[in-house]
Amino acid sequence: MIDELDAAQQRVRELEIELALRHARDDASRLQRKLGRIATLATLDDIAVVTHEWALVDGRVAGHVLVVSDDVLSCALERCEVWDATVEVALQAPWIDGEAREPYHSAYANVLSAVTQDLCKAQAAQRATDLEARWTPATAAHRYKRPFAEEGR
Template identity: 80%
Template sequence: MIDELDAAQQRVRELEIELALRQARDDASRLQKKLGRIATLATLDDIAVVPHEWALVDGQVAGHVLVVDDQVLSGALERGDVWDATVEVALQAPWVDGETREPYHCACANVLQTVMQELREAKAAQQASDLEARWAPGAVSGNSARPFARHTEAS
């Protein structure tokens, strides 16, 4: 009977571990989905055009509704403190703390840096194209005027 009891207790421990593992996987999957939605702040439209829902606490941004904890979200929903705004506008509002604001600030800064780099590259490509067109064979006319050439007048 002792062996049977030990085996049953071992089976209970195994089932508890399996249940905890399943719960942890479910939690991780749910968090990954939430973070995946918020981590897609990768384009200028994502931060400056597309409105997002923000949970507010005492008039301050507590975070995106998809990533705040359940208690904050429940309280915001009960009070009607859910605000629609772009990331750009939300970053200009007061936040509950800097740590909560930081991931959105970094995402916004990364998008702006990427956009600025793309604009610089496009400008450089246009300048190169303009220079190529200007210096291409046949593009130079034989009638090039010298702006400061000396003119001799025949009398």
């Protein structure tokens, strides 16, 4: 009977911890929605390196655990359908619908656009520096004469 009592008490402790975890995740979800954002998702690291928790419904992504409805989150937690993945990987998985996927797709596209612009600017600056190094004023004056310039002036 003592072993049975210990097992029952252990099960009570496990259930209390699970309930506390559920409440903490629900609170985090509400607070995150109040802030009006999911996560920053502003850099390449945010979308391609940092993993996020995603709620799944029947094996399809329903959204970030901090944004999905309480019912969807509860169902995902009960079925152990919470998945850790980067935004990049999550966008390649099947979603419950396009509306749920859209904010992450837009954030991903915005980050890629900004990174591409930064790379193009850096490339243009490097080309300008390379051209300046090749065509210093002394080099240009030595190789080329100004047209219609009078001799002796």
